Amino acid sequence: MVLVGLAAAGCSGSDDEPEADTPTPTASSSAATPEVATDVSIGKLAGKLPTARRAALAGDVQQVVDGWIDAAYLAGDYPRTDFSDSWPGFTAGARATASRDGDLMSNKEIGASIDGVEPEKRQVVLDVLSVKKKPVGVTAHVVVRFATTGDTTKDVRVAGRLYLTKGTHGWQVFGYDVTKDAR
Known part of the structure; x- marks a missing residue:
């Protein structure tokens, strides 16, 4: 298992507009957060996956990704x-690594x-690996932007990839490659 966390001072604009086939805007999972719809779409698909399963997969993975975005x-x-x-929604190992990368994987340094x-x-674009018409692995390409208020005012951009697999507790993040830029 490879877990990577990278902090970057600058990022290319290409992460802002990941390529996707069909965007499907859906509401965010957090009622406590001001509403900004999460734009979820399926990007690349390796293998075959029926359309109905794509929609269910997008909803299941969005819950995990939105859970992290909101909590962090x-x-x-x-x-x-x-x-x-x-x-x-992170595995125990990924959660421990993300905790050590707290400044990157949350607002710990400015909270x-x-x-x-x-x-x-x-924005979330899902690349899916499907075997026998069942999804077995997902890479979620994530872009989140927000502004902070208070003593520290910043425009923050978090972008990168979350790697997910389905286990007995549903879809879980087992690794990530994320950047965070604050200006």
Whole structure:
């Protein structure tokens, strides 16, 4: 298992517009967060997957990805310093690594100096590996943008990939390759 976390000061604009076949905007999973719809779509598909299963897969994976986005960046009371619950839907190993990468994988480094976040963009494109018409692996290409308010005002962009597999507890993140840029 390979887990990678990278912090970057600048990123190319190509991550802002991942290629996808059919965008399907759906509502965010968090009622506590100001509404910004998550734009979820299927990108590349290796193998065959019926259309109905694609829609169900997109909804299931979106719940996991939105759970992380909300817990780590957008939801909750600010100012705060506790981000220990920022990785729901992550395997135990990925959660431990993300906790060590807390400044990257959450608002840990700025949480105490902001009083809120204003979501601007939530985009997820799913590359799917399907075997015998069943999804067995997903790479979720994620772009999140938000602005912070309070003593620290920043425009933050989180982008990268979450690697998911389906286990006994449903879809879970087992690895990631994420960048975070704040200006």
